[in-house]
Amino acid sequence: MPNSRPPLIVVAPDSFKGSISAAGAAAAMARGARFAFGAAARIIEIPMADGGEGTLDALLAAWRCPPLFTAATDALGRPKTARYGVSADGLTGIIEAAEGNGLPDVLDVPLQPLRADSYGVGTIAGHLLDEGVEEILLCIGGSASTDGGTGLLSALGVRFLDATGNPVAPGGAGLGAIHTVDVSGLHPRAAAVKWRVAVDVANPLCGEQGAAAVFGPQKGAGPEDVKLLDAGLANLARVLTDFRPPVESNGRPGTYLTAPGFGAAGGLPLSLVALLGAETVPGAELVSDAVGLRAALAHADVVLTGEGCLDTQSLGGKVVDAVRRLAPSASPLVVVAGTVQLSAAQSMEAGITVAVSIARGPATLAELTANAELLIEDAAARACCGLAFLPGTERSFGLAESA
Template identity: 80%
Template sequence: MPNSRPAVIVVAPDSFKGSVSAAGAAAAMARGARLAFGAAAEIVELPMADGGEGTLDALLATWHRPHLSMATTDALGRPKAARYGSSADGRVGIIEAAEGNGLPDVSDVPLQPLRADSHGVGTIAKRLLDDGAEEILLCIGGSASTDGGTGLLTALGARFLDAAGNPVAPGGGGLGSICSVDTSGLHPRAATVQWRIAVDVDNPLCGERGAAAVFGPQKGAGPADIELLDAGLANLARVLADLAAGTRPPAEGKSGRQGPPYLSTPGFGAAGGLPLALVALLGAETVPGAELVADAVGLDAALARADVVLTGEGCLDTQSLGGKVVDAVRRLAPASAPVLVVAGTVQLSAAQCREAGITAAVSIARGASTLPELTAAADILIEDAAAHICSALAFDSAAPRSLGLHENS
């Protein structure tokens, strides 16, 4: 690389949960990188997320777009204001599902795991459809509901009916009574737009690792509730599989009633089975959350130019390498670019980092620190840690030649 070309530093962190947003972390890391690499360096900030909490803010920050607001309902049907987003041309709409079925919004009353639903999420989706969005990015996580996405589809005009042809009650408690689905009143654009659902877990819909068994307890479900919800999701999956099979020619040598393997599909257990109805009725695609965000913000193209890559999150551990932001960044980074990680805590050994393709990782902690202490000063600590780790690279004896840096730059 010619010495005359300034170094390109791509900064693409996740949020530090409970401390700093992804945009705030990116800005802090960029300041630290600037101290190390000098004013001539080109620093590209791309706040990231894994599809859960903070994804809406990360995407809007990257697109330099404000959030939009509208009236919807929480998981118990009570009025609330929700945030959502849209690209500058209005083509892509962004929904963080917890704005319409989030657990924190219903924590002021006893949890109702059989009643909570995703109708409020569907209200936001309807607004985006009415406004002409061609693609909807649905970021799920932090939900209070286990309704298989029936509430969302109900808000878009679908009807889930019992044996007598009557609509079943909202929430997961009525899923076992569903015998058919009436889609005649579905929003006219619901099945024509592209739906992409960001998931950050690989749990299947049902069973020991399913939506009810794993995530039901945090939503207030006891053993009897879990059994009822799990059976209800399985019933809904069978009904939807039959419906899907009936809308296309059966595969050669197969019965039209077999349908897709909804019960065991990885990721369908996310957010109370929310992907189920959207995939079955609208042809939605489930995508690992970090990959969806990476695609939406153009991470691949940015990293292709990078001389140094800086990423981070609250805790760097083995889960970080299994579909989280750090994993997406290190996989997309060019082999020639060092990958540096700044984290609240680093639980991977140097050998594990090296094996994963991470050049170096540092914690923001300055000696022994409590979580409240780290949280209170996270912004400053992230900047300082980024400056430290970048300085070690920038002033390495080979770095000025390989990165186009100059002494005292």
């Protein structure tokens, strides 16, 4: 017998990069689910993100708050208007660091990997501190800089000095010359608020898998630049260890050089952790906490999520991973994606009930992108129509009766 209670369906996708925002994808999936389960179905839309591009939009959509604007600078110090957000209660601020040091903003000129810095991000943060927030969520993907967060802290009043007591050059070029750090001018509220830094990679600060070696070339760094940046970050880590020595989970002394995630955004977490006591967290986890995903999923009968490409990386800290871990084990989990690269065995092992591509047949990326909204809606409807007729289980919802 079908359940008499209308099903509760939670829709929590990431954006489909370059095609549709998380909010747009959630709305499309919700329409597909409603087609399958009928008008009586209760549907909750929770746009998600993993700390990279689109995180600001996802949180603002979930909070039902408009974006705010402030004067800032790009990674080369040129004036720009940056977006940021504040929760409805005024206590939590959200910054997408790419608004102040994003790579797309500086592609109009030759890349300057040694000069680019994160000062503009600090300008946005200073504005939030002046507004009185008690917590700052900093999402740091898509950066043009490799400065270890020195630009951000400089904007908040910290001075990074060489052996003669003079300020070092901005950006990655000056990191190797840093000898001392003067925090006497630090913004009075900077160390009092809670900082959470969303990282979407596990790369360490330095070495072959570090910020300079892996991400520096994307920002225009040649082989010699990479060596200089890597050495500069290592020097900064040594200097900052005197302020807040890192400690491993077992309580033993650690090192900033190999801490997972410190290689994100050109080492941006380093100065924030060492000087402000910031906490680094997986981006999808940070967003999940901020939008109340756990509570929303607690009583869900069906869960839908999705992203542009469902592959093994999706199961390692991305949005799909966060949703599947929090979803009730007895509730069907539907993943809608531009492409599905997981095998049936991998999907089953991950707890995914149905993984469906938005492509109805052979199609180019341009065709999928141009029609993403309708294709996502259709894919969600196709998957949910199958779930609506799960015979002989407590999850049989009775499509015909509810439609």
